[in-house]
Amino acid sequence: MLKFSYLAMLIFTVFGSFWLELVLKTRVMKRAKRAALSILPIAPLYLIWDAYAISQGHWHFDPAQILGIFGPFKIPLEEFLFFLVVPLAAILTLEGVRSVKKHWPVGDEE
Amino acid sequence: MIYTDIALASVLAAVLFDLFGIRTSLLTKSVFWTSYAIILPFQLITNWWLTSRNIVMYNPDAIIGRRLAGAPIEDLLFGFSLILAIQGMWVYWGRIGIQRKK
Numbered sequence: 001m002l003k004f005s006y007l008a009m010l011i012f013t014v015f016g017s018f019w020l021e022l023v024l025k026t027r028v029m030k031r032a033k034r035a036a037l038s039i040l041p042i043a044p045l046y047l048i049w050d051a052y053a054i055s056q057g058h059w060h061f062d063p064a065q066i067l068g069i070f071g072p073f074k075i076p077l078e079e080f081l082f083f084l085v086v087p088l089a090a091i092l093t094l095e096g097v098r099s100v101k102k103h104w105p106v107g108d109e110e
Numbered sequence: 111m112i113y114t115d116i117a118l119a120s121v122l123a124a125v126l127f128d129l130f131g132i133r134t135s136l137l138t139k140s141v142f143w144t145s146y147a148i149i150l151p152f153q154l155i156t157n158w159w160l161t162s163r164n165i166v167m168y169n170p171d172a173i174i175g176r177r178l179a180g181a182p183i184e185d186l187l188f189g190f191s192l193i194l195a196i197q198g199m200w201v202y203w204g205r206i207g208i209q210r211k212k
Contacts, residue, residue, distance in 0.1 A: 033208065061167075091197065101140070
């Protein structure tokens with residue numbers, strides 16, 4: 001079970017944010033193209049940072065607490081998932097706030 | 111460059127990106143600060159999980175050493191820049207008409 005330690009944090013984040021899609025009808029998942037266009041230019045910058053930090057030893061991961069699947073530059077799979085799950089949670093939260101505060105300007109209104 | 115330098119640079123970049131790059135000006139909007147205020151406690155909880163259990167470990171030479179809820183203070187800068195950049199992009203695409211409506 002220990003190897004799911006990092007993954008558990010990601011699952012927590014998914015459950016902590018994706019209910020907004022159902023309860024507040026944020027419809028972020030229905031707008032997958034817009035979400036992908038938002039995440040794809042940004043996430044790689046952070047993964048480059050991650051790769052650099054790993055190579056320089058700024059941080060490292062307990063091999064016993066991750067799945068042990070690695071992408072390029074020794075970046076654990078969980079880190080790739082982090083930069084998918086966390087940005088989606090950020091977008092869901094923004095849209096969740098908007099669903100409650102309908103009069104607040106966001107900047108994408110017509 | 112250590113974690114502190116890069117984290118500060120990421121915040122500066124995200125702020126400039128929001129205000130002068132894509133001009134979304136989320137930093138001036140209640141919707142941004144409210145969503146950030148909601149996200150922040152969750153970041154502290156998940157950071158605490160990752161750091162207190164030593165799932166992620168930091169080189170003491172790469173951080174200034176101040177910690178909050180177990181995690182290096184730099185993590186707050188990292189989280190802030192990531193959220194601002196991602197939400198900015200989301201608003202940007204909506205503004206130019208990409209899947210603007212629900």
